Amino acid sequence: MTDQYADVIIVGGGIVGLWTAYHLAQHGTKTILFEQFAYPHTRGSSHGQSRITRTSYCEPEYAALMPESFRKWEELEDHARKKLFxxxxLLTVYDVTKRADDFHSILKNLETHKVNHEVVSGDKIGKRFPGLMFDSMHRGIHDADSGVLLADQCVGALRSLVLRKGIELRESEQVLSVKPLHGEKVSVKTVKDTYHCQSVILTCGPYINKLLEKNNLKLPVELLRVQVTYWKDTSSKDKYSASNGFPCVMIPHGLACFYCMPSLEYSGLMKLGWHIGTPCDPTARDQLTPEWRRAADSHIEAIRKNIQTHYTDVDSSDPALIESCIYTETPDRNFIIDHHPEHRNIVIGSGFSGHGFKTAPSVGHMLANMALGLQPPYNPEPFALRRCSSISRL
Ligand SMILES: Cc1cc2nc3c(=O)[nH]c(=O)nc-3n(C[C@H](O)[C@H](O)[C@H](O)COP(=O)(O)OP(=O)(O)OC[C@H]3O[C@@H](n4cnc5c(N)ncnc54)[C@H](O)[C@@H]3O)c2cc1C
Incomplete structure (x- = not known):
């Protein structure tokens, strides 16, 4: 067994771990990033063809993360010399008789960040965006600067960039334990070796509690298997294609939402989903019990109803394609970005609750600064662990 040293070790090479590595590289920090699987893999949360990116958030703390994130995605495109965004x-549609406050919060955030936008009344939505139908109880906000990140390509491009910047990226090397030592160091044991560092950043996606439980902490996150469903565009004129100007659409529903992306990655198919899933074990994500299968079917039924209510030319009989992914969901759907309560040099980035791809450049900036003992670039309070009353100290 050899003994190896880095200033910072990152555990987990999904989109958040990779952006964190990028920011550490900007500081010239000696960093090792461990990823348990070989790239590309489909066993975390960052795989798949597409993710929505938007400033249209009700909460100002998320909208605040977006200017830097949009800039960094653009820089990544320049480095990669390919289109990633x-x-x-994006059209967000509310029933304003029930959720006027959320509607106005989004407008306020778009105005604060000077994002191009327009308000479209429900009965005009179908005219402005053929293929959609809403009644006059609804109102939409069209955020013209939002769009789709090509997720797999982003991960690939960022991985190449951090390697070029000198990050040591060890694939297929699972971290087994993280142990704080005296003298403010941490020992990291992997399947291959033992390493030492000043700080560890845990960006383990759905596997977070497997490591934290060994450090007397369990985050209140639920691991949800999510079905990504693609449905057939039956319009004769390719109404729903991105090239014809059809936007992403979000229809908030409780804490979740129905969403759609224009047909883009698979021609003639639209990604239409519900931001909801069924509990799973990430090591056996697709092994569904009959009860889970029933829940998954009921989610498809809800998407079907959403299509029948709001989309004029989409075949709602059955999805043409289903892929799966995992959300690491907190009770309030807010991220967890914090130090371990007992060990300051263990920093946690978790609970991205199905909306953490777009903000990964800014979240990575926060995590890197926290590990280096620098001021975080954004207010960390909304993401603090102590808001979760149900965290368990084991
Ligand atoms: C279906 C779906 C749709 C989504 N849509 C959107 C969207 O439209 N917009 C948006 O912004 N976000 C979206 N998200 C959410 C977003 O994709 C996730 O929040 C984000 O990818 C989380 O990234 P991560 O790096 O935290 O986790 P992950 O991608 O899961 O990465 C964690 C990595 O850590 C590795 N790891 C774990 N434990 C260890 C260990 N012990 N040793 C070594 N490696 C380890 C894992 O193998 C994994 O690769 C969506 C997610 C899903 C599933």
Whole structure:
């Protein structure tokens, strides 16, 4: 067994771990990033073809993360010399008789960040965006600067960039334990070796509690298997394609939402989903019990109803394609970005609750600064662990 040293070790090479590595590289920090699987893999949360990116958030703390994130995605495109972001625009539609406050919060955030936007009344939505139908109780906000990130390509491009910047990226090397030592160091044991460092950053996606439980902490996150469903565009004129100007659409529903992306990654198919899932074990994600299968079917039924209510030319009989992914969901759907309560040099980035791809450049900036003992670039309070009353100290 050899003994190896880094200033910072990152555990988990999904989109958040990779952006964190990028920011550490900007500081010239000697960093090792461990990823348990070989790239590319489909066993975390960052795989798949597409993710929505948007400033249209009700909460100012998320909207505040977006200017830097948009800039960094653009820089990554320049480095990679390929398109990673498709500016489709995003239409968020509310039933304003029930959720006027959320509607106005989004407008306020878009105005604060000077994002191009327009308000479209429900009965005009179908005219402005053929293929959609809403009644006059609804109102939409079209955020023209939002769009789709090509997720797999982003991960690939960022991985190449951090390697070029000198990050040591060890694939297929699972971290087994993280142990704080005296003298403010941490020992990290992997399947291959033992390493020492000043700080560890845990960006383990759905596997977070497997490591934290060995450090007397369990985050209140639920691991949800999510079905990504693609449905057939039956319009004769390719109404729903990104090239024809069809936007992403979000229809908030409780804490979750129905969403859709224009047909983009698979021609003639639209990604239409519900931001909801069924509990799973990430090591056996697709082994569904009959009860889970029933829940998954009921989610498809809800998407079907959403299509029948709001989309004029989409075949709602059955999805043409289903892929799966995992959300690491907190009770309030807010991220967890904090130090371990007992060990300051263990920093945690978790609980991204199905919306953490777009903000990964800014969240990575926060995590890197926290590990280096620098001021975080954004207010960490909304993401603090102590808001979760149900965290368990084991
Ligand atoms: C279906 C779906 C749709 C989504 N849509 C959107 C969207 O439209 N917009 C948006 O912004 N976000 C979206 N998200 C959320 C977003 O994709 C996730 O929040 C984000 O990818 C989380 O990244 P991560 O790096 O935290 O986790 P992950 O991608 O899961 O990465 C964690 C990594 O850590 C590795 N790891 C774990 N434990 C260890 C260990 N012990 N040793 C070594 N490696 C380890 C894992 O193998 C994994 O690769 C969506 C997610 C899903 C599933």
């Amino acid at each position: 498709i500016k489709t625009g």
